[in-house]
Amino acid sequence: MKNLLEVNNVVKKYGDFTALNNVSLHIPKGSVFGLLGPNGAGKTSLIRIINQITMPDSGSVILDGEALAPKHTAQIGYLPEERGLYKSMKVGEQALYLAQLKGLSKSEAKKRLKYWFEKFDISAWWNKKIEELSKGMAQKVQFIVTVMHNPKLLIFDEPFSGFDPINAQLIAKEILQLREEGATIIFSTHRMESVEEMCDEIALIDKSNKILDGKLDDIKRQFRTHTFQVGLETENPKEVEEKLRKSFEVFPADFKLLNDSLTMNVKLTEGNTSNDLLSFLTSRGEVQHFVELIPSANDIFIQAVNKNS
C-alpha cells in the first residue's frame, strides 16, 4: 500500500454552500503533505472530514486500505488551528484524559506522557493549571497531546502559530523526526517558507476545488518560467541590453549584486536554451551572476489562485 490516505471525490455542502467540490487527494505513506489554500478555501472542511468530525455528503476516505471508521480516531493525531485546553484543569490530568480518549490505557498514557514531558523539559508543569501557563507553554502541551498516542497520520493546522522561532524550530524538528519514525503528516499552513522546508508533496485547494497537486519539485518544474537572473560586467551595458532584447525577453532586475554590473532578468524565448544565453553573455563581458529563477511555493500559490479566479 503506497498511500496512507486516499480521499476520493469528496463533496461537502452546508445548505446551499459547497465547501468541497469533488476533491480527491492521495497522500503517500511517510510523506509530509502540504495542504495549502487561501482562507475559506475548504481546507478545514476537508481536515474535519478526515478527522470524522463531520461526514462527507458523498465520496470516500480510505485510511491505510480501510474505509474510515470511528476506530480510526486512535490512529490520527490532530492539532487544529484554533486550539485550546481546559483552562482550569491540571496539565497532567488533562493530558491523561485526552490520551485515554484516544484509546490509550491509563498506565500506558502515563508512561508516554512522562517520556514527552521529559523530552520537552516540562515535567514540573504536571500539576499546574493551563491558565497558569504562557501561550507558548500551553502550545507545547498541545503538541504533546497531539502526538502521544503514536498516530499513523498526523494533521497539523498552522502548527507554528504561537511559537517563538526557537520553539518553532524545535517543533519542526519533532515533526520531521516523527516522519522518520514512520508517521505520515498533513501540514496545513500559510507560511510558505515552512512548506519549502518541510513538504514533499502539496495540494492546493481554492474555492472548494483542488486546483493543483503533486510532488513539490514536479510542481516547481511545471511552474518554471525559464527566467534567469543575470549579472554582467561590460563596457557598454546599453548596447548589450539592446542586443539581448532581440533574441530574449528582458525584465528589470529585482536583485542586487555587490559590484557595479549590468543586472536584469532574462527569459528564454521559444527555441533558446540556457546555453545560448550564457554564450551570448560570455562573448560580451564577464558573467558575475547566472541563476535560474525557481518559482517559490509562495509564487506558485499566488499564481495558481489568481489564475483560478
Added chain:
Amino acid sequence: MSKLKLIIQREFIAKVRNKSFIVMTFLSPLIMVGMGALVYFLMQKNDEKVKKIVYVDNSGMFSKEDFKDSKTIHFTDYTALGVEETKKKVEEGNYYGALIIPKQDSLELLAKSIEFYSKDSPGMSVMSSMENKIETKIRNEKLTNYGIDLEKIKASKINTDIKMFNFSGEESSKLINGLKIGVGAIAGYFLMMFVMIYGTSVMRSVIEEKTSRIIEIIVSSVKPFQLMLGKILGNASAGLLQFFIWGIILFIISIVASSIFGVDMVEMQTARVPAEQMEAVKQATEGDKGQMIIQEIFKLPILKMFVLFIFYFLGGFMLYSSLFAAVGAAVDNETDTQQFMLPIMLPLILGVYVGFATVINDPHGSIAVLFSHIPFTSPIVMLMRVPFGVSWYELAISMALLLVTFVFMVWLAAKIYRVGILMYGKKPTYKDLYKWLKY
C-alpha cells in the same frame, strides 16, 4: 462506551471539585434553615408591636366588651371626645387609627357607614379583626331583634371533623393533606430549581469548551453526541450527589426541628377548636406531638415518591439539559444565551405555577392531570400530585411520554449541538438553528 464513561467521569469531577459546588452543597441547607428562622423571627417581632386604636361610638350600641384587647391591638373608648377632636388627636399622637361609628336609623345602614382613619394604610389582619368584631355585634343585635335567644345559639354550636379515608384504608386528616401539599410542592419546586441550576451548568460547560477551543480536539476523538450525553450524565450525577447530601442534612435538621416546632404546629391545628374540645385533643396528643408529625410524614408513600423523584428528575433533566446544551453550542458566550433561554425557562415556570394553582385545589382535576402528562411540565406537576396517590397506569403513561420526548429532544438537540460547537462568530438566529438541523 468507555469513552462515554471517561467523559462522564471528567464532567462529574470537574463539577464536584468546583468550590461553588462544595459551598452550595454544605452551606445551602444551613442557609435555608437560617433564612426560615430569620423570617419566623422577623414576623414575630413585627406582630409584637401593640397597635393602639381608638373608637368613637355615636350609635351607643358598642361597649368595651365588644372591643376586647388582643395581644397586638388595644382599643380605647374616645366617644366623649367627639369625632373631630379624636381624629386630630390620633393624627398628632402615637395611635394606629380611629374607628368612627356614626348613629344610624337601621342596623343595615350602620353596617355600611362605619369608617376607619389612619396615618398609614392599615394591615389586612387589623381590618378583618375589626370587621369581625362589628359583624358579630350587629348580627347578635339583629338576632335579638328577631326574638332569638343568644344563649341557645351559643349552646347549639357544634364542630364536625369528617375523617377522611381512601379505599386502601389509609386514614388521612387535614394535617396529612397539608403535609402532602407541602411535600409535593417542595419536590416539584426542587425539581425545577435542579433542572435550572444543572441545566445552566451543562450550558456553561459547553460554552467553556467552545471558547477555550478544546472542542475540536475532543470531537476528533469522540462523537459530538457522546460528548453531549457525557456532559449531561456527568452533571446529572453531580446533581444527584448534591441532592442526596442535602436530603441527609435536611433529614437530620428536620428531626431536630420537629421536636421543637412540632408543638407549635399541633397548637395551630387545635386553635380553632372550642375550649372544651381542645382539652380532649390536648390530652390525646400530650407528650408526643412532635412524633405525630413524623408519623404522619412516614405514612406518605415515601419510597414511591423517592423513586419517582429520581425518575422525573433524570427524565426532566435530560429533556431540558439537552436543550441547554444546544443553546450553549449555538452561542459563543453567555450573554448571547438570553434569547434562547426564555423558551426553555417558560414551560418550567409554567409547570410550577400550574402545580401550585391546580394541584393544591384538586390534585386529580383535569388541568392537573393534563399538565402531569405533558412531558415539559410533567416532572414538576406529577411530583406534586404523587403524594395524593396517582394510579399506576397514569404514571406509566406520563413516564412513557416523558421517555419518548426526551429521546426525541436529545436527538434534536444533538443535531444543533453537532453543528453549533464548530461555529464561531455571528450569533445564530432561530432560522439558522433550523438550517443546522438539516446539515
